[in-house]
């Protein structure tokens with residue numbers, strides 16, 4: 563995906579927030595945007611997610627499935643966490659040909675979620691259930707840790723919407739809140755639910771606005787590794803972060819200043835396309851990841 567000379571201001575005559583901004587996002591890349599308050603990080607993320615249109619410049623190559631978690635999750639909705647997430651899961655069902663239910667009718671659905679059972683999702687031969695529910699190819703490395711096949715098989719398997727919701731609730735440590743009303747959530751718990759709803763459609767592009775804000779220490783410490791694993795499965799991740807929480811990861815770190823992006827100090831990364839023997843691919847992938855390299859498979 564490419565943002566090419568994108569400029570944006572909220573109203574005619576108001577000052578420009580972004581000016582001729584250029585950003586290339588490669589599949590499976592994590593890009594962290596830092597910058598002072600009010601420099602335009604949220605504005606940039608909303609443009610990338612497709613919620614604003616550039617006043618000038620172009621955005622091309624945005625993948626069809628985008629997950630977006632706003633800086634402040636809107637908790638003033640009359641649902642429990644479970645009902646809300648079921649509704650959000652159902653909202654993605656048009657991708658599988660079924661209309662979303664009316665908000666008032668939130669009986670749990672049993673939507674099929676497709677789960678590649680290895681991080682090598684590109685090598686996966688989809689099952690019938692998978693092709694019926696590609697919107698929910700929840701990454702297996704994180705979706706099925708309890709499954710004995712999770713690390714050894716490359717076959718897809720379908721999980722229900724219920725299972726997917728419980729999976730993300732477990733990953734983000736809010737299972738105990740599934741029957742709590744959104745309006746009763748703490749700020750950090752609301753952040754987690756916002757993150758889970760962004761992950762439900764198995765996005766190819768995940769846009770997270772200050773996801774670390776308000777999180778408990780345990781989840782904050784776990785999140786960088788989770789982001790790395792989702793990126794390794796091919797998800798492109800654009801994240802704004804005040805706290806530099808991704809400085810120890812392979813994230814490309816950019817600073818937004820005066821409407822444009824500038825690289826922050828840190829390692830630079832080069833993408834190599836390498837063809838390897840199929841019977842060595844899994845071992846090589848594991849070894850390279852252990853050494854801190856980013857590996858995506860196609």
Ligand SMILES: Nc1ncnc2c1ncn2[C@@H]1O[C@H](COP(=O)(O)OP(=O)(O)OP(=O)(O)O)[C@@H](O)[C@H]1O
Pocket residue numbers: 572579597598599600601602603604605606633
């Ligand atoms: N809906 C809006 N209408 C008008 N101006 C807006 C709107 N949203 C944001 N702005 C202005 O755009 C500028 C950039 O805001 P933005 O929220 O993108 O910055 P930010 O870097 O994300 O800030 P923070 O770090 O405080 O979250 C600010 O001057 C803000 O007041």
